[in-house]
Amino acid sequence: MASTDGSDPEAADGSGSEAYDDLVERYGRATYLGDANAVLSWDQEVMMPEGGTPARSKQRGAVSAVAHDVLVGEETAEALDALEGADLADEEAAVVREIRREHERNVRVPTDLVEEISTATSEAHPIWQEAKESDDFEAFAPTLDRLLDLKRRYADHVDPDADPYATLFADYEPHLDLSTAEDVLEELRAGLVPLIEAIGDSAAEPYALAGTFPEADQLELTREALETLGYDFERGRLDTAPHPFSTGTQFDARVTTRFDEAEPFDSLASTIHEFGHANYTLGLPRGEYGSPLGEHRGLTVHESQSRLFENHVGRSEPFWKLFVDRFDDHHGTDLTPRQAYEAANRVYDDNLIRVEADELTYHLHIVLRFEIERDLVAGDLDVAEVPAVWNDRMEEYLGVRPDTDAEGCLQDIHWSHGSFGYFATYSLGSVLAAQLYAAAEAEIDGLDERIATGEFGALHEWLAENVHEHGCRYRTDELIERATGEPLTAEYFLEYAERKFGELYDLDRYGEH
Incomplete structure (x- = not known):
């Protein structure tokens, strides 16, 4: 792993360890799946035929579910546990910090809810587009109601004691409250x-x-x-x-x-x-x-x-x-x-x-x-x-x-x-x-x-x-x-x-x- 501060990451205790390498490998797999899902989303908004939504929503839901399972899986948790308190180089510590945050937020969210949200948002895009073109908010309203319910449930799983809007905001800005x-x-x-x-x-x-x-x-x-x-x-x-x-x-x-x-x-x-x-x-x-x-x-x-x-x-x-x-x-x-x-x-x-x-x-x-x-x-x-x-x-x-x-x-x-x-x-x-x-x-x-x-x-x-x-x-x-x-x-x-x-x-x- 490259270092921008001139330090030698391999010299730090825990660097190159099996737990660290496994953690980064698993996070990478989740990232690649998420990026593949983003390409599916781009295609839906730019290139996909109008009739493709039923299949695309299922495809995106399935990819989201697999990525979520990789991120919250037992192997990821074990790797994070093994690295707790480890003497890591600065860049490695940052990697573990960011993955731990993502894991801890997402492990609380059921996989079926993640899949349902992904499917719902894929299905929502053509409904919104048609409602906008026809100036018909009522046609979009049930979809908006469904998405709000799903995201409230998501926020409640992440932190039932927090303001749900603060929880959702933190998905986009994790380090400014x-x-x-x-x-x-x-x-x-x-x-x-x-x-x-x-x-x-x-x-x-x-x-x-x-x-x-x-x-x-x-x-x-x-x-x-x-x-x-x-x-x-x-x-x-x-x-x-x-x-x-x-x-x-x-x-x-x-x-x-x-x-x-x-x-x-x-x-x-x-x-x-x-x-x-x-x-x-x-x-x-x-x-x-x-x-x-x-x-x-x-x-x-x-x-x-x-x-x-x-x-x-x-x-x-x-x-x-x-x-x-x-x-x-x-x-x-x-x-x-x-x-x-x-x-x-x-x-x-x-x-x-x-x-x-x-x-x-x-x-x-x-x-x-x-x-x-x-x-x-x-x-x-x-x-x-x-x-x-x-x-x-x-x-x-x-x-x-x-x-x-x-x-x-x-x-x-x-x-x-x-x-x-x-x-x-x-x-x-x-x-x-x-x-x-x-x-x-x-x-x-x-x-x-x-x-x-x-x-x-x-x-x-x-x-x-x-x-x-x-x-x-x-x-x-x-x-x-x-x-x-x-x-x-x-x-x-x-x-x-x-x-x-x-x-x-x-x-x-x-x-x-």
């Missing part, structure tokens, strides 16, 4: 609401792009954006899906996007967002595949990588100095870099769709979802009430009311995946992205100039050295402090937002003049 997410969301709400209100009162009018931009041209442009940023098509691919996502391993990390012929900046932003995910995945240590050292460090860190590239790179003025000519060539426009920058950063507080929202109002979308999910999981909100509550809070937080459920509570795919507890990581990731980017700027000479000339190597190298190559060696808080020198804080994001949008909207209170 739910109270941290709540604090960050509250801090963002307190800082962003007055900024958004000031923007609404401003007389400034950043450039707005209008027209029709064919999907084929947008697809070519998004592919060129991926190439410009350094996406490795030898280990990835670009496809379309109802909801953009990225999935894969360090050997095969795929991205998807979607298009609106009236909004070419949206497809570009979502593709760059997914590039950030894939870039992190592809940057994980190849030699550690199948071990926690070859896995991402939770969704907060993963979302920090996507939001960093989407916003701090893809929505930056230096990027548009680099990319505006390519945009013009594909779409027949004649934009200046400044016009493109302004168009890519307009604040629309009446935007109904989260993935198309600007950097600021985006977080009010997250707050809305977070609150509704908490109430659903707690049983304080009935599924039938979701559309009305969603619309009321959309009107309260963003001043706009959806005309359809397709634009409202059916817009996101996450509930069909059973991904309750996920949404807060988008805001946590945005906060961390700003903190990481500030640290990178402090260490990389002329980062803006490098981006403006298409030189992304230094940024990729910094992210690899400070985030990607560590896998799960460090807990989330430890990784953040090692990379930035301080704990997670929303200060960098709020300062960045106030500086950027203060200048765009000519706000004396916020901008630097």
Whole structure:
């Protein structure tokens, strides 16, 4: 096993032991099965014929059950027991820590429940998609009710004494507690609401792009954006899906996007967002595949990588100095870099769709979802009430009311995946992205100039050295402090937002003049 701190793992007592080797081998088998399941899921959302769901749901359920059995099996428990108190090298101790956590959480969950959840989520995807296309929440409601019940049962098995929503949140962010997410969301709400209100009162009018931009041209442009940023098509691919996502391993990390012929900046932003995910995945240590050292460090860190590239790179003025000519060539426009920058950063507080929202109002979308999910999981909100509550809070937080459920509570795919507890990581990731980017700027000479000339190597190298190559060696808080020198804080994001949008909207209170 490789070591990044110069120590010799083989020299430590317990390193290379039969118990350790067996533990890593068994965890690897569970990982490979999970990754195979992810490919089945990707295929279902991107390539599979519509009629394939009955078989696919059984396939995915069976694979999930086998992976679960490997992870919680008696042999895994025996290996962990044998390593209790062992004198391990730092990297080995991290491996055991991460596997122990996964084992201890999952051993409490019956295999038949794991299989039922996997089957249900596979079956839910086409139901959600059809309900969205037909604007029929009632058609999805029974499925949502079923998934909530399954995930409540899952949470109760993991820890019957804990807040079930906290338990579900920990599946996506294992080392930052739910109270941290709540604090960050509250801090963002307190800082962003007055900024958004000031923007609404401003007389400034950043450039707005209008027209029709064919999907084929947008697809070519998004592919060129991926190439410009350094996406490795030898280990990835670009496809379309109802909801953009990225999935894969360090050997095969795929991205998807979607298009609106009236909004070419949206497809570009979502593709760059997914590039950030894939870039992190592809940057994980190849030699550690199948071990926690070859896995991402939770969704907060993963979302920090996507939001960093989407916003701090893809929505930056230096990027548009680099990319505006390519945009013009594909779409027949004649934009200046400044016009493109302004168009890519307009604040629309009446935007109904989260993935198309600007950097600021985006977080009010997250707050809305977070609150509704908490109430659903707690049983304080009935599924039938979701559309009305969603619309009321959309009107309260963003001043706009959806005309359809397709634009409202059916817009996101996450509930069909059973991904309750996920949404807060988008805001946590945005906060961390700003903190990481500030640290990178402090260490990389002329980062803006490098981006403006298409030189992304230094940024990729910094992210690899400070985030990607560590896998799960460090807990989330430890990784953040090692990379930035301080704990997670929303200060960098709020300062960045106030500086950027203060200048765009000519706000004396916020901008630097």
